[in-house]
Amino acid sequence: MTRRAWWLVVLNFVLPGSAQVLAGNRRLGRFGLGVTLTLIALAAVVGVVYSLWPAVVLTVFTNSIGLWAAALLLAFYGVVWLILTLDTLRLVRLVRATPKARPIIAGFATVLMVGVVGTAGYGAYVATTASGFLSSVFVAGPTEPPSDGRYNILLLGGDAGPDREGLRPDSISVVSIDADTGQATMIGLPRNLEDVPFPDESPLASVYPEGYGSIDGCEVSACMLNSIYTEVELKSPEMYPDAVDQGSEPGIEGMRDAAEGVTGLSIQYYVLIDMQGFSELIDALGGVDINVDHRVPVHTDDTFTEVAFWFEPGMQHMDGYHALWYARSRHDTSDYDRMVRQRQVQEAIVQQASPANVLTKFQAIATAGSQVVKTDIPQGMLGYFVHLASKTKTLPIQSVELVPDNDVDPEDPDYDVIRSLIESALTPPATEEPAP
Template identity: 35%
Template sequence: MQSRRQQRNQRYGRFIGLTALGSLIPGTGLIAAGKRRAGTTVLVVLAALAIVGLAVLVLVPTSELMSYGGDRQMMLIVGTLLAAGALAWLLIALGSHRSLEPDGLSTGKRFAGALVVILCASVVVAPMALGSRYAFTQRELVGNLASSGGSNTTPQVDVSDPWADKPRLNVLFLGGDAGEGRTGLRPDTQILASIDTETGATTMISLPRNLSQIPFPEGTPLAEAYPDGFTGGGDPLEWMLNAVYANVPRDHPEVFEGVGDPGADATKWAVEGALGVEVDYFIMVDLNGFEAVVDALGGITVDVPRDIPWGNKSLPDGSCTQANGYIEEGEDQHLDGFYALWFARSRCGSDDYERMERQRCVMNAIVDKVDPATLLAQYQSLATAAGDIITSDVPAELFPELIKLMVKVRSQPLESLTLDNDFFGSMGTTSSDPDYDQLHARIAEILSDSAETPPADATTPPGDTTEATGQSADNAESDRTASIERASGSTEEPENDGGSGEPEDGETDEPAADEPVDAGAVC
C-alpha cells in the first residue's frame, strides 16, 4: 500500500515538474508526453526565433531599434506578433499539461497542476502581453502626435533621408492654454530648438512673448498682409508675439484654408521673421495638462532660486493678490505636477525673462527624468497624458528618423539662449522695439558657432546645459564662449521690479517692463 502511494506521489511530482518545464520552454512537455515530432517542431521554431531576436539586438544599432517606435506600421506588426506569440505560448503550455496529466487525479491535484501552468506561463506570457499593449499604445500615440491637417509651413522632405540637405532642424515648442478668464489661446511660452542634424547639438532659444513689430518672411502671404510687420493701432497687447496665434488667422482666414492649426502656422512664420531662420515644425503643449505628464514621471527635481508664490495673480495696478503658499527656495527640490506648473508659470514678483528661465529649468529636469526605467514603468500613463496635451505638424512617417535624431540630442549638452533685456540691450534696442537685422545676425552667429563645436565626448552627461550667456560647460570651449558672450551681452544679474502675474479673471496682461528682474532662476 505504501509503495503504491509513493509511486503515485512520484508520478504526480514528475507531472508537476514536467508541466512547469513545458510551460517555461514550449515543446519540452510535449516531448516528455511522447509527442516527439510536435514537441521538436515547437522547440526548433522557438530556437530559431530566439536566434533571430538575438541577432537583431546585436547587429542593429540602438538608435535604429528605437526608431521603430515611431513607425506605426512596425508597431502594428510587433503588437500583433507579440499578442499571437503570447496566445500560442499559453495554448502550448495547456496542451503539454493535458498530455502529461495522469489518469485518476483528484480535483485538488488537477487544480494544482493548472495553477502551475498559469504561474509558469505568466513569467513569459505576461511580459509579451504587456509588450503588445505598449506597441499598440505607441502606435496610437504617434497617430495622436502627428500632423492631423494641412500646413503652409512644413517642408517637403525625402523621408528615407530627411536631413540630407538640412544641416539644422528647427522645431518650435509652444506652451499655452485657453483657461478661464483668458481670451482665446495665447502661447506665452515659445522656445525654438535648433538641432544640428549631424551631431545632435541643440541650442534652445527662448523668445519673449512681448516681442513686437515682427516682420513676416518675404514671399509669404503674411508679408503682403503686414508689409510693416505685425503692428497696428489700438491695444499694443494685440500686436505682440503671443497674440499672433489668435489674431492673424482671425484677421486673414483665407491664408489658412485647410490648415490643421492656423495659429501655429502663423506663429511659425512670425518666429521665422523674428529670428531669420526657417522653422520646420511646431510642437504644442497644453499647459492645462502639463502637470499630468510630470506626475506620470513621478515628479521632477529642480533648484529653486527663491521662494516662488503659487495660487495668486497680478492685478491691473501691478500688485499681486495674496499667495496660497510658496515653493520654498532650495537645491534639489522635488516638485509634483501641480507645483512644477506653478514654478514654470508664476509671474508675481518676477518678469517674463525670469519665468522663461524657470521654464527652461523645468524642460531640462524633464529631459533628465526621462530614463529607460521610468519610461518602462510609467509608459502607459505617460503616453496617455502626452497624447492628450501634445499636438504637432510633424508627419507621421517622419517620426522614425526624428527619434534617431533625438538619440543624438540626448548624448549632447543643451545650450540655452534667452532673448532677454540684456540680450536686446547689447544691441541698443528692446524687445518692444528690436532691430531685426541685428537680431538675425546675432542668431546666425550663435548657431554657426554651435555647428562648428566638436561633439561632446561620451562622458558628458545628457541633459547638461551650457548657457548661451557666457557660462561654458567646458574650459576647452573658451573661444566659443567668448563668441556667445558677444552675441548675448551682459551676464550681470538684473534687479527685481515686482513684475506681473498670470492674466485671468479680467486682469490685464501688461508687457514686461524694459528693466529685467532677478535672473537667479537659472538652475
C-alpha cells in the same frame, strides 16, 4: 518522476516546445519549437539591425503598422506559450512526483507561465496603446530634410483660459538640433517682442512689411509676438488656407513665420503644448525634479497676485500642479525669469522621460500626451527623432535667451543682433590645426 517533472518544466521555459517533442505530442512540440525559434531569429535580426542602423528599427516600432504587427506577434506567442505550459503540466504527472515536490513544481511552473504570458500580454497592450497615441498626435505626411544640418522645431506653450478669447502662446521657443550629433540649443523668444519681421514669402509680410504692427498697429489689442497667433487664428485664418489639412492651424503657421523672421532659421516642425493640461503629463511621469535657485511663489488663483506659499531654494520634487505654477508664476517676477523657469521644466521633463519610466506609466502618459500635445511631425520621422533624442540626452542642452541681459530690448529689438546671437550659438567653435 520528480526529476523528470523538473526537467520538463525547465525545458518548457528555456525552449518552449521541447518538452512536447521529448515526452508528449510531437506535432504540437514541433509547432512550438518552430514558433520559438522564429521568435528568437526575429529578435536576433532586430538586434543586429539596431546595432548597425538603429533609426530603421525605431522607425518600424514608432509606426502604427509596425506596432500592430508587434502586438499581434506578442499576443500570438503568449497564447502558444500558455498552451505549451498547460500541456507541460499535464506531461509532468504531478501525482507521480514526491508529495513535497508537487506544490513546488506546480507553483514554479505557474509563476513562469504568468510571468511570460503576462509580459507578452502587457507588451501587446503597450504596442496597441502606442499605436493609438501616435495616430492621434502625429500626422501622416512627408518628411522634411534638415536645414543647414539642423532640425528647428517651434515649441509653443498654449495658455487658453475662460477669461480670454482663443489661445495665446504663453511660452515660445525654438529648439535647434544638430542632425548628426543631436546637440540641442533652446532659443527663448520673449512673448512681448515688438516689430516682429516676417519672411518675404509669408502672407503676413505683405500686411506688415516693416514688422508686426510697426506702422498702423495690428488687429488685436497688443502688437506683440504672442498676439500673432490670436490675430491670425481669429481675424485672418484665410491667410493659411491649407494649415488644417497639413495638421496645423492658421495661428500656428503665423507663429512659425514670425519665429523664422526673428531667428533667421527655417523651421520644419512645431509642437504645441496645452498648458492647461500640462500638469497631467507631468503627473503621469511621476513628477519632475527642479533645482530652485531663488524663492518663487504659488498663487491662490489666476490673478497671479495673491500668494499661497513659496518654493524655497534647493532641489524640489514637483507634481504637475506645482511645476505648472513654478513655470507660470508672475508675482514679483518678470517674463525673463519665467522663460528661465519654463526652460528648467522642459529640461526636467526630458530627463524624467526615460524609457523605463515611460514603459511603466505608459497608459497615463499616452492619455495625457494625446490631450496635451499637437504637432505636425509626421510618423515617418519619429524613429529618426527618437534616435536623435538618445544622443541629445547625453549632451548638455545649450540655451540662448533673447533678453535684455543679452542686449535684446523687446520693445525696440535689433533683429540683426538677435540673429547674430543665434548664429554664434549654433556655429561650433573652429578648431585649430595642430602644428606640423
